[in-house]
Amino acid sequence: MVQDWSVTRAEAMPTPTFFNLPREKRERFLDAALDEFALHDYRSASLGRIVATVGIAKGSVYQYFAGKQELYLYLVTLAAETKFSFIDASLPGDVADFFERFRLSVYHGARFDFSRPRLGSLLYNATYEPSGAATLEVAAQLRAASLQYLRTLVEAGIRNAELRDDLDVDYVVFALYQLTVSLRDFLGERFGFSFKDAVREGSGSPIDDAALHAVLDQMADLLRQGLAGPEPGRDVT
Amino acid sequence: MVQDWSVTRAEAMPTPTFFNLPREKRERFLDAALDEFALHDYRSASLGRIVATVGIAKGSVYQYFAGKQELYLYLVTLAAETKFSFIDASLPGDVADFFERFRLSVYHGARFDFSRPRLGSLLYNATYEPSGAATLEVAAQLRAASLQYLRTLVEAGIRNAELRDDLDVDYVVFALYQLTVSLRDFLGERFGFSFKDAVREGSGSPIDDAALHAVLDQMADLLRQGLAGPEPGRDVT
DNA sequence: CTCGACTATGACCGACCAGTCATGTGACCG
DNA sequence: CGGTCACATGACTGGTCGGTCATAGTCGAG
Numbered sequence: 001m002v003q004d005w006s007v008t009r010a011e012a013m014p015t016p017t018f019f020n021l022p023r024e025k026r027e028r029f030l031d032a033a034l035d036e037f038a039l040h041d042y043r044s045a046s047l048g049r050i051v052a053t054v055g056i057a058k059g060s061v062y063q064y065f066a067g068k069q070e071l072y073l074y075l076v077t078l079a080a081e082t083k084f085s086f087i088d089a090s091l092p093g094d095v096a097d098f099f100e101r102f103r104l105s106v107y108h109g110a111r112f113d114f115s116r117p118r119l120g121s122l123l124y125n126a127t128y129e130p131s132g133a134a135t136l137e138v139a140a141q142l143r144a145a146s147l148q149y150l151r152t153l154v155e156a157g158i159r160n161a162e163l164r165d166d167l168d169v170d171y172v173v174f175a176l177y178q179l180t181v182s183l184r185d186f187l188g189e190r191f192g193f194s195f196k197d198a199v200r201e202g203s204g205s206p207i208d209d210a211a212l213h214a215v216l217d218q219m220a221d222l223l224r225q226g227l228a229g230p231e232p233g234r235d236v237t
Numbered sequence: 238m239v240q241d242w243s244v245t246r247a248e249a250m251p252t253p254t255f256f257n258l259p260r261e262k263r264e265r266f267l268d269a270a271l272d273e274f275a276l277h278d279y280r281s282a283s284l285g286r287i288v289a290t291v292g293i294a295k296g297s298v299y300q301y302f303a304g305k306q307e308l309y310l311y312l313v314t315l316a317a318e319t320k321f322s323f324i325d326a327s328l329p330g331d332v333a334d335f336f337e338r339f340r341l342s343v344y345h346g347a348r349f350d351f352s353r354p355r356l357g358s359l360l361y362n363a364t365y366e367p368s369g370a371a372t373l374e375v376a377a378q379l380r381a382a383s384l385q386y387l388r389t390l391v392e393a394g395i396r397n398a399e400l401r402d403d404l405d406v407d408y409v410v411f412a413l414y415q416l417t418v419s420l421r422d423f424l425g426e427r428f429g430f431s432f433k434d435a436v437r438e439g440s441g442s443p444i445d446d447a448a449l450h451a452v453l454d455q456m457a458d459l460l461r462q463g464l465a466g467p468e469p470g471r472d473v474t
Numbered sequence: 475c476t477c478g479a480c481t482a483t484g485a486c487c488g489a490c491c492a493g494t495c496a497t498g499t500g501a502c503c504g
Numbered sequence: 505c506g507g508t509c510a511c512a513t514g515a516c517t518g519g520t521c522g523g524t525c526a527t528a529g530t531c532g533a534g
Contacts, residue, residue, distance in 0.1 A: 017481070041367065043281060047522065057465040057483040059524080068522065099465075126364055132279065132433070141467035161466045168455040174423045175416060175459060182415040186408060196369070222412060228336075229398045254511070284492065294513040296494080305492065 014074055018064035020156040025201045029054050029064070030075075030116070031202070036074055042135045054142075061185035069134045076126050076138045080145070084100070086112050098157035103220045104222055105149075110176065113184055114207040116214075117198035124195075127181055142176075150176045187215065213220065239279035251311055255301035266301070267312075268292050268355070268439070274312055275436045277360035277370050278365075282309075306371045313363050313375045316356040317382070323349050340457045342386075343417055344449065350421055351444040354435035357421070361432075364418055380414075387413050416456065424452065 018026065032053040036045045048070060051058050066072040090108040095101045113120030126142055129135040150173045157163040164171075188195055191208065198205060255263065269290040273282045284305060288295050302308040327345040350357030362389045363379055366372040394400040400409075425432055428445065433470045434440060 020480085045518080047398045048520075055373075058350065058522090059483055060481085062523070063481065157464075164462075164466050167459075167464065168452070170427065171423065171452060171455045172459065172464065174419075175456070178415050178419040179412060182419075186411045190407065215408060216407070218408045219412070222404075222463065223459075224410065224460065224463045224465045225401075226461045227394075227400045227404065228461045229401050255508080283490080295492090295515095296513060297511085299493070300511065425483080 001152060014064050014070075015066075021064075029056070030078075033071060033075055034079070034118040035199060035202070037072060037125065038118045039196065041089035041125055042068075042072055043092075047071075070087060071136070073138050075122060076142065078144055079122045079126075082116070082119055083109070083112050083123060084145075096160070098153060098160070098162045099220050099224050101215050102153060102176070103225070105153075106183060106219070107216055109180070110117055110183065110187060110216075113195070114187075114193070114198075117195050117204055118202070121195050121199050124181070124184060147173055147177055148179070149178075176223075181222075183215075183219070187212070190215065251301050251307075252303075255467070258301075259330065266293070267315075270308060270312055271316070271355040272436060272439070274309060274362065274474055275432065277357045278362055279305075279309055284308075302467050307370070307432070310375050311358060313379065316359045316363075317379055318345070319353070319356055320349050320360060321382075322324060327339075333397070335397070335399040336461050339390060339460070340453050342390075343420060344453055346417070347420065347424060347449060347453075348444060350432070351424075351435075352441035354432050355439070355440055358432050358436050361418070361421060383417070384410055384414055385433070387417075413460075417462075420452075420456070424449070 021029070029050075032050045035053070036050050040046070046070075047061055048058065051061060061071070065074065074179050087105060087108045090111075091101075097105060101158055113124075123142065126135070129139040131139060151169065154163065154167075154169055154172055154176070158165055158167065158169070184195070187193065191211065193205075257264070261267070266287075269287050272290070273287050277283070282305075284298050285295065288298060298308070302311065324342060324345045327348075328338075332341060340414055350361075360379070363372070363376050366376040367401075368376060370461065388406065389408055391400065393401055393411055393414070395404065421432070428448065430442075
């Protein structure tokens with residue numbers, strides 16, 4: 001399993017009323033809410049815009065959720081579960097090699113972001129929520145889960161001697177995390193793909209697989225060999 | 238020179254009135270404003286809080302600046318100029334080696350962030366401003382300037398054969414940028430240093446130079462050699 | 475038909491926001 | 505003294521926000 005969300009899953013659920021809703025209405029509401037939080041950060045997101053989009057009354061939101069914070073928490077949890085289980089299901093279980101495993105995780109993560117821009121953007125925003133106030137707990141858990149996954153990978157890699165054993169694990173994990181999260185921005189630029197537009201249009205779009213692999217090759221390459229040229233016989237064996 | 242800010246510098250200046258202010262008052266205002274934007278993102282920052290801190294009337298802000306946006310632009314420009322010229326002045330001119338030059342740039346940047354937390358945090362926030370609406374232009378320029386600097390470094394490194402020549406320059410520059418910007422978070426965690434608190438207390442604090450160098454060594458090491466262990470005789474010379 | 479449980483509603487509240495402007499103050503000059 | 509200019513002020517406007525609540529509709533059970 002890629003990440004464990006059991007902690008979050010238990011708390012801050014929607015009300016029973018929400019689940020009693022006709023499927024179609026519930027989904028329209030969820031879509032609109034995901035849109036809103038994918039397009040704006042927590043503070044800027046507006047319940048007013050959501051209800052206007054769905055065409056329901058302001059008060060209805062409070063029939064479904066205790067408040068903005070609970071709604072947000074639910075959405076983030078939902079998105080995280082969806083993305084992580086997508087990656088999990090796409091990962092073959094028998095890839096032992098560290099770099100390949102890392103590469104594949106990032107690859108499927110990227111595919112998810114392009115095919116489900118609403119969910120991807122929501123999680124991306126959550127990652128960068130200022131770590132203060134209401135957002136803190138969810139964002140911190142999201143971050144912690146990702147870091148934990150990477151740490152497991154790195155530690156296994158060191159045990160297998162695929163990775164050097166003189167690494168500062170904390171730093172390496174941190175660096176991998178940053179490169180993973182921010183890759184989205186690079187891909188957006190390189191492919192001329194606007195995630196915001198994709199969210200607004202509500203449609204995912206397929207991704208140029210070859211080009212994506214090329215970028216991931218660069219990333220894996222950088223991580224494996226570093227940037228240095230072969231010239232002055234550095235301390236490599 | 239590390240970065241060029243001439244474009245921005247020309248526009249969106251404070252009014253003459255602002256410069257006519259007694260030195261002490263002007264500085265109290267600037268300090269309070271920097272505090273506010275260092276602690277909150279653009280949208281959340283409140284002119285009301287600033288004037289309350291300084292002890293002046295709301296209307297006075299509009300005697301000094303055309304509005305919130307212009308104030309912000311001025312502050313970011315000011316902070317960027319200060320930081321970049323600090324780094325520039327601290328960099329010896331004769332360091333040719335790519336990794337060392339990069340390392341030193343990051344090193345002095347980090348020293349700046351710890352000693353001038355207000356300015357450092359403001360720039361950090363600006364970096365992560367959502368690229369839409371009012372903020373767009375300044376944030377984009379800030380980002381562009383940093384990327385340009387890194388690109389120059391990388392291209393020189395490739396010319397000198399310090400770096401491999403099969404690199405995807407765009408990606409490498411992007412990766413360096415992300416690692417540079419986010420290093421702040423890692424250092425904060427490792428050193429148990431809260432930038433927010435430092436801003437609130439208004440005091441910079443000296444930094445454990447040895448520990449900082451240790452982290453930078455890891456970073457430079459990762460970039461130079463990569464993570465791979467020596468074991469299976471990879472394609473390194 | 476009546477009752478009670480459930481759900482939808484939107485006017486309303488208090489808060490905070492950026493920005494405006496009429497009024498006032500005080501310094502300098504003729 | 506009167507006039508002018510620079511500057512300070514804070515009540516006020518119009519807007520948005522999250523959240524509340526009295527009211528009303530709906531529907532199945534008795």
